[in-house]
Amino acid sequence: MTIKTEKPLLSAEAVKKDLLAKYPAKAGRRRAQQMVAAPGPGREAPEIVSNARTLPGVITMRGCTYAGCKGVVLGPTRDIVNITHGPIGCGFYSWLTRRNQTDASADGAENYMTYCFSTDMQDNDIVFGGEKKLKAAIREACALFKPKAVSIFATCPVGLIGDDIHSVAREMSEETGINVFGFSCEGYKGVSQSAGHHIANNGLFKNIIGINDNGPDGKFKINMLGEYNIGGDAFEIERLLEKCGITLVAAFSGNSTYDKFAASHTADLNCVMCHRSINYVAEMMDTKFGIPWCKVNFIGAAATAKSLRKIAAYFEDAELAKRVEEVIAAEMPSVEKVQAEVRPRCEGKTAMLFVGGSRAHHYQELFKEIGMRCVAAGYEFAHRDDYEGRAVLPSIKVDADSRNIEELHVTPDPHRHQPRKSPEDKERLAAAGFSFKDYEGMIPDMEAGALVIDDLNEHEAGRLIALYKPDIFCAGIKEKYGAHKRGLPMKQLHSYDSGGPYAGFAGAVNFYREIDRLVNSNVFGLIPAPWQESPELYAHFAWD
Amino acid sequence: MLLRHTPKEITGREALVINPAKTCQPIGAMVAALGIEGCLPHSHGSQGCCAYHRSTLSRHYKEPVMAATSSFTEGASVFGGQANLLAAIQTIFALYNPEVIAVHTTCLSETIGDDVPQIAEKARQEGKVPPGKHVINASTPSYVGSHVTGFSNMCLGIVKNLAVKTGKRNGKINIIPGFTEPSDMEEIKRICAMMKVPVILFPDTSGVLNGPLTGKYLMFPKAGTPVEELKATGDSRATLALGEWASADAAKYLDSAFKVPPVILDLPIGLSATDRFVDALRKAAGVTVPASVEFERGQLLDVMADMHPYLYGKKVAIAGDPDQVTALAEFFLVLGMLPVHIVTGTPGKRFEERIHKMTGTMGRPVNVKCPGDMFLLHQWIKNEPVDLLVGNTYLKYIARDEDIPLVRHGFPILDRIGHSYFPTVGYKGGLRLIEKILTALMDRQDRDSTETGFELVM
Structure with a gap:
């Protein structure tokens, strides 16, 4: 998809x-x-x-470690009592405010997400x-x-004050006979929500993942990591996977349950959506259980198709590859129809995205698909690898704020470690163009000269808007x-304001229509009152 | 069912709060600070508090809510937040240049014992506070009281830091409007103008948290109580504190420090409480009540008489802040309604007493809990259903599960608009409340009536 870039960007x-x-x-x-x-596509990121x-x-956009841990990663799981x-x-502020949907309609299903404890x-x-x-x-x-x-x-x-929540958890586990575990996600740890993601990943890994070997049956079993079902995104991804015949063992953590986490090690591939918030679990599951991971992105129709093909390529199954192509072929016409309808009204318009640790990157796909340019973007809580790609990982210095977040020492599980792919398999796949643990980062995808700003604040946002007039x-x-x-029209990309889903093919259609609505809204054109547009004075004759 | 795990049987809880009917102090302090002209609230703690408060307030008001934070990391939590606050003050004046920075504390900075007035003084000495600008503060530990306490503490902080006595009375009446909507503050000013009483209303979020769309964003709009007015509160004739929980402390301070006599009133919600407010204002200012005010009162009373059959005997459950809930309960009683279940999350010994006294004439027991939570309220409702729920947005889960109409009132309202623009205080506000309640009850009657009993005229 080409984007018109004749108009030069600001310096x-x-x-x-x-x-x-x-x-x-x-x-x-x-x-x-x-x-x-940004140096431009394909060039090495600065x-x-x-x-x-x-x-x-x-006046930062950032939140805290607790928000990243309880709010983001653990919040969307419906059947754990989160105290x-x-x-x-x-507890009050993280009560139902993130629009994580969950399907608790099954008979007897537990759902504590509507409660604040x-x-x-x-x-x-x-x-x-x-x-x-x-x-x-x-x-x-427990009694209630x-x-x-x-x-x-x-x-x-x-x-x-030194409350030891972990010893309380151990003691209460023994007393109640259920799994009780704690997260030391005090708000002051780390520098943003990101530390909370890491702490949540560690806790999930230590306390739940791998404790139930009875996973679902299926020929192609995957986990979806870093997908939080904002506005129903996970439902759309689940629909597509099911249509392709791919079994979703667990999602971390949109529309998730405790039991699915517990059996997630029975999957054969971990697909990572939000690299920032969940790559730790992917890495640790690879080491402990032998489950490889790859980056996927279901935001954008082309990206969705690419991700489905990537999953099919991993399983090296002709039947699956065929079904994936059939699904893409069946879904794309309705996507392309809306693209064609919306594009003339959106083409050449400009967007700025300052959000998250992946979303500012992923959503550029959707804007590109309707011909819009991204003139500036940045993350709220990402690390260098999310900007520059994982190749820079060895050169990232661990500072004092990161050092106080526990790094788990993981070794292969003596009973459950089972490499899904042998080194030869991996080589063969790599030769065919499949890449494992591959995140190239946001910067290499951006137009040359576009501005990338980390941890944007109110002052800078105001100046950016004034200068670029996006x-x-x-x-x-x-x-x-x-x-x-x-x-200026504004779209929330954390919780989507009111819309969604925006993932997958149906989501892409929703997003095109939403952006069309926003950038072509009548409301903002009404700012000057008629008398402000022609302010000349009127007078009356004295005898009127 | 959305709250499918809530059992009908009520068991005592000592430690676990479920579905709270309150939140923490700092957010109330932030709201109060936003009611000062040219003020940037500042949260001295880890940045998540500030982010959560700004998010919640943005959702409630649908307006930009600006506030800064000291962004504590683990180091600051161990060694103290002085360096962070000093840097913050310097950066705030460089980037945003407010007239006032209103610093409130958090559970983090309170637990480690940061001395904010001392740090602010150090900032002044180091020249980080430009001449004529102010850094004020309030102590708002999250583990005491609630958001209402935080609002009250910032009101207290405002007068402690800014009020002065020149010895020359200014003839004005101070009015502290409580943790109410910008529309309510506007309405109180309108009533005072009708009575021709010069007032200093503080804090005043009207025009700040319900501002216009002009295409130009002003972080500090020409609204809020000006600093000069806040200074002058020490010279006023009297202070009317509307709502004991949110407003009394600042009024009492103005009395003890500057001998400005306080009158502590209920929030003027409903006919009787508005009567008391108007009467107190009349006496404090030495004016007569004009016909225009009596006209509005008469209109409200007229509607109360006309619509009585639709309200009489209707059972109501209320959750909210003590000042609001007390006034609402009184109004409902006057309307012949039965407020049978009442909770507030904000602690305070006098609340239950007051409700029991007020509802004593109802001739039936009332469930009241302070501090209580919405889980308990829901259990009471399961044991004795009601016709109407009144409270914040979180009640919509109970409303849906139990199929009870809900009138949104209080904080936060995250899913409807109107509260910022249309008041519920004063006689006009009473009219609006009745209209909302009637619409909810009558829509329900229309939905539920038989075809035979369906009414055209109501």
Whole structure:
């Protein structure tokens, strides 16, 4: 799909200079390292500082470790009782606010996602410790709900006062006979949500993955990692996989259940959607169980087709490859019809995407498919590999903020390690163009001269909008209404505002229509009142 | 069923809160700070607090909500957040240049014991605060009270940090409107203008959190209570604190520090509470109530008389903040409705007492819990169903499961608009509340009535 790029982009250097002009000197020097110009497709990405501390006072888009752990990764699982150990706020704010859908319609299915559980710590608990209250809360939860698992999420004060949630979890596991486990995801750890993803990955891996060997039957069994079923994305992906005859063992963690996590090691391939939030689980499952992983992307119709073909290629099965082609052939006409309809109205318009650790990259696909250009983009909480590709992994220095996040030492499981592909298989697949553990990053996909900014803040967002005057701005809820006030349509790419799904083929159609609606909206054209457009004075004769 | 695990049988809980009817202090402090002209709220803690508060407030108001954070990392949590706050103050003035930075604490900075006034003083000494600009603060530990307490503490912080006494009375009445909507604050100012009473209303989020779309974004719109007015609160004739939980502390401080007499009132929701507000305002300012105000009162009373048959005897469950819930319960009682289940998450000994006293004439027992949660409320409803639910958006899960109409009121409302623009305080606000309640009840009657009993005229 070609994009019209005749109109030259603004000079990235000039924009950068404008953005940095107002900073105190030291802060400006640090921000400068987090802004680079994309060299153009296929060229080696320049180094960009990321996963670095947020500058205090900038009005950041970022959230905290607890949000990454409880909110993002564990939030979408419906049948675990997630207890927030802390004052009431953290549990309250992460209660149903992320639009993770779940299908709990089966008879007897458990669904705790509509509930908020908290120990609601009071000053006494801060002074004398909260472990007793936490134990009592777990007992009360078990008595009321008889869940199959309870998890505990630590908030800031818990770490400071030294409550040992893990020993509480062990003790309560013994007492209740169910799996109780904790996440030390205090908000101050790390520099963003990213640390929370890592902690969540570790906890899932240590406490659930691999404890139930009875997975589903199926010839082609995969896990979908880093897909959170915002607005029903996972349902669309599930529909496509089923149509292709691919068995989804577990999704991490959209529309997921505890039992599916527990049996996820029975899959034969891990497909990674959001590289940032879940690559740790993929890596660890490869080492422990011998399950290879590859990067997929179901955002964008072409990307969806490519991802399905990639899965088929992995299984080296002619029948599967044929079915995948049939599914793509059956799905594409309706996608292409809407593309053709929408493209004339969207072509040449410009977008900015500042969100997530993958979404700012993935959604560029959808914009390209209707002829729109991405003039600037960046992640909120990504690392260098998400920008520059995994090739830079060995050169990433581990700083103090990352060092305090546990790195699990993983070894092959003596009973369950079973390499799905031999070294010869892998070589053969590689020779045929299949790449394992492959994430090329966002920058190599971007137009030459497009600006890449890590950890964008309110000041910079305002300047970017003023300078580029894009047709649409994509970020999160905190940025939404500021964009509207500036007369600019805004699409949330964390929770999608109200729409979705945007994944897969049906999702692509939804997204094209949504962007068409936004960039061609009548509302923003009505900003000047008639009298402001012709402000000349009118007078009356005195005898009127 | 969305809340399929909630059992009818009620068992005591000591430790586990389920589906809270409150949130934490800092968000209330942020709202109060947004009601100061030219103010940027600042959250001294880890950045997640600020992100969560801004997200929730953006969803509630559908407006940009700006606030900065000290972005604590593990190092700051161990060694203290002074360096972070100093850097933040410098960066905020360089990038955003507000008139005021209003710093509130979090459970993190409170637990480690950061001394914010001392850090602010250090910032001033180091020249990080430009001349004429202000850094004010409030202590808002999340493990005490609720968002209402946080709002109250920031109101207190405002007067503690800014109010002065020049010795020359300014003839104005201070009004603290409580944790209410920008529309409510606007309405209170309108009533005061009708009564020709000069007031200093603070905080005032009208025009800040319900601003216009002009194509130009102003981080600090020409709205909110100006700093000069806040300074002048020490010279006022009296302070009317609307809502004991959210507003009394600041009023009491103005009394003890500057001898500005306080009048602590309920939120003026419903006829009787609005009457008390108007009467108190009249007495404090020494004015007579104009016919225009009496006209609006008469309109409300007229509708109350006309629509009484549709309201009388209807059972209501209410969840919300104590100032709102108390006033609503009183209004419902006057309308002949039966507020049978009442919870608030905000702790406070007087709440249950007040509700029991108020509902004593109802001739039947009332379930009231403070602090209580929505899980308990739901269990009460399963044991004794109601005709109407009144409270925030989270009640929609109970409403759907139990098939009960819901009127949204309070904080947060994440799924409907209107609260920012149409008040529920004052006589006009009373009219709107009745309209909303009647619409909910009558839509239900239309849906549920038999074909034979279906009514054209209601």
